[in-house]
Amino acid sequence: NAGVTQTPKFRILKIGQSMTLQCTQDMNHNYMYWYRQDPGMGLKLIYYSVGAGITDKGEVPNGYNVSRSTTEDFPLRLELAAPSQTSVYFCASSQKTGLGSGEQFFGPGTRLTVL
């Protein structure tokens, strides 16, 4: 299994541009998450999904959109990029258990710079 994969690894955007960060998992996990990690900081949840067709906002959703049309894919869309969105973005997935979520598996991250 490849686990959680993300593309691209790096990207530089100009202010006002848009882009989609791709995330795919091959573990048939129900739950998927998008986080951003600013330098020297912890992870902040942007959006998450508990299954195909269901998405919810996390702590910092402004400026982002997501969709979950399949179990495997959970793309994150940035519209009108701003310098404040410069960060490292991690996608993660976990399996639903009887007690809630199981272990989260993270993708390798996308380093985004907005100039």
Next chain:
Amino acid sequence: GENVEQHPSTLSVQEGDSAVIKCTYSDSASNYFPWYKQELGKRPQLIIDIRSNVGEKKDQRIAVTLNKTAKHFSLHITETQPEDSAVYFCAASSRAGGNQFYFGTGTSLTVIP
């Protein structure tokens, strides 16, 4: 929502000594508490986790303790080695909270040879 606080933000120990990192949480519904290790430029990796029906869990040199009454949990690393140097994050999650994960702000651990 849940609020997770983590202390200390930096920690330096001599090789072979023990390291302890503490986290507190606010939501009594939280029932899953993982700990992650993140090396520079890498993704977070799970090192140990604990559920609310267990008070302590150990895996070789790493242990986690949970006090549900006080709403805090701690990571203990014994016999530290230079390769333990990294940033460590705690997190809390609950089914009632939509299975979101709330992360602490991280502890930068340096093990001095």
